[in-house]
Amino acid sequence: MMVGFGCPVILWLALAAVQGSVLGLGEDMDRPLIGPLGSxxxxxxxxxxxxxALQFAEERYNQGSNAMHLRKVSRLLSATKQLVKGIRYSITVELSNTQCKKSTMLRTCDFYPEIQKLKTEVCLFEVWDIPWQGTSTLLKQKCQPKVEVQQEETNNIVDASTSQPLEDSVELLGQFKEFMVKHNKDYSSQEEADYRLFVFHENLKTAEKLQTLDQGSAEYGVTKFSDLTEEEFRSAYLNPLLSQWNLHRLMKPAPPARGPAPASWDWRDHGAVSSIKNQGTCGSCWAFSVTGNIEGQWFLKNGTLLSLSEQELVDCDGLDQACKGGLPSNAYEAIEKLGGLETETDYSYTGMKQSCDFTSVKVAAYINSSVELSKDEKDIAAWLAENGPVSVALNAFAMQFYRKGVSHPMKIFCNSWMIDHAVLMVGYGERKNIPFWAIKNSWGEDYGEQGYYYLYRGSNACGINQMCSSAVVN
Structure with a gap:
């Protein structure tokens, strides 16, 4: 049912939020978690x-850090595991500087005795371990200075009646009501509405932190995803397979561009980009990224812009996992084996896996091979301007809260080795002296700037340079 927002309900919900009763914030955090399978x-x-898992997370942290000294876990704060097609560990620790430089190979590394040299951080790691495959993946890493996080944790557990005035809660409810109306949200019960209000509030705080620390010109805030937890958002819209580098198929290197990149370029201005599409709650971004690239390649070779079928890949690509994720490198190979792609009209998108209904006589576009681009952003720009839109992937954490502008998240929010979303790079340029990549997303026209995301260009932000590829149409 749709939650009512008459005065008694507003007052009741506001008091509930003030007293911390939503989601049971006063529960004993030290008691064991006992629940059904999967909890x-x-x-x-x-x-x-x-x-x-701790050792793996520690190693990955140090690999991605620019610090001179190794950092190690100095204190375990909490840890849980969950059975999710393997074992998912959620670990909160304190990390501190040791006296060992990264270049040394010492068996023991002592921490600094001086507190100021420890530079302790509180880090949340999520590690997905599949023991029978011998693989581990770092799904999440978030680190902040110890004092700041401790202060936040303290604020979360104090009596909210002394830290959050009633008028703030009423303002929050007004924002939540506006969000529900704008995005046609309909919750099944009062309990569900209470929970979504809590998630909405937490997401507002995350968006505010992104806004404060953003190095570009982006605006973050309320989006259509603001009532989803990070885990729900990742499960419904992102693609964890992209960060499993051992699964990637080797591709031929793309020949370099013949000349340097022009100052700016946008394939939307040259007719090579179809309209914004919507993948829905299906982790099929990989299919949209690849079909968008092939649409551009086919247009440049044949002069006709077609809207090609992502559903064909979701249903018929046996190398990938449909709504559970996939890899562009696999998708190119699958298209070659199938013989091509049908149009969106002939094989329309449903957002769920079905039996393969591919018909070779309806093939509208084909490819001959695929290539992987350089990881240098200047080379990528030159290749794109010369050869067409490029399939790319990135860390999409900040995208959940992105509204407009050029996004430039700090590295702690957007590590380059935690790539989880495939998109289409269609151009580049500058806005008020801020260089950007223009990225076609697949979350509908009501996302970002009419369906597009603009990301800072020149710092390999969010791993945007790590997985650039294209089909080849002869």
Whole structure:
């Protein structure tokens, strides 16, 4: 049912939020988590799997850090595991500087005795371990200075009646009501509405933090995804397979562009980009990224812009996992084996896997091979301007809250090795001296700037340079 917003309900919800009753914020955080299969279970630091996950997270942190010294876990704050097609560990720790430089190979590394040199951070790691495959993936890493995070944690558990005035809660409810009306949200019960209000509030705080720390000109705030937790957003819209580098198929390197990149370029101005599409709650971004690239390649070779079928890939690509994710490198190979792509009209999108209904006589576009581009952004720009839109992938954490402008998240929000969303790079340029990539997304026209995301160009932001590829049409 749609939640009513008459005065008694507003007052009741406001008081509930003030008292911390939404989601049971006053629960004892130290009690064991006991629940049905698939629910989180709290771990002791002696757990062997936890030790392995901690070591893996520590190694990945140090690999991605520019610091001179190794940092190690100095304190385990909390840890849970959850059975999710493997074991998913959620770990909160304190990381501190050791006296060992990264270049050394010492077996033991002591922490600095001086507190100011420790530079302790509180980090949240999520590690997905598949023991029977011998693979581990770092799904999330978020680190902040210890004092700041401790202060936030303290604020979360104090009596909210002394830290959050009633008028703030009423303002929050007004924002939530506006969000529900604008995005046609309809919750099944009062309990569900309470929970979504809590998530909405937490997301407002995350968006505010992104806004404060953004290095570009982006505006973050309320979006159509503002009532989803990070996990829900990732499960419904993102693609965890992209960060599993061991699954990637080797591709031929693309020949370099014949000349340097012009100052700006946009394939939308040259007719090579179809209209914005919507993947829905299906992790099929990989299919949209690849079909968008092929649409551009086919246009440049044949002069006709077609809207090609993503559903064909969702249904018929046996190398990928449909709504559970996929890889552009696999999709190119699948299209070659199938013999091509049908149009959107002939094979329309449903947003769920169905039996393959591909018909070779309806093939509207084909490809001959595929190539991987350089990881240098100047080379990528030159190649794009000369050869057409490029299939790319990136870390999409900040995209959940993006509204407009040139996004330039700090590295702690947007590590380049945690890529989880495939998109289409259609151009580049500058806005008020801020260089950007123009990125066609697949979350509908009501996302970002009429369906587009603009990301800072020149710092390999969010791993945008790591997975650039294109089909080849002879």
């Amino acid at each position: 989180p279970v709290r771990l002791h630091e002696s757990d062997a799997g936890l030790k392995k």
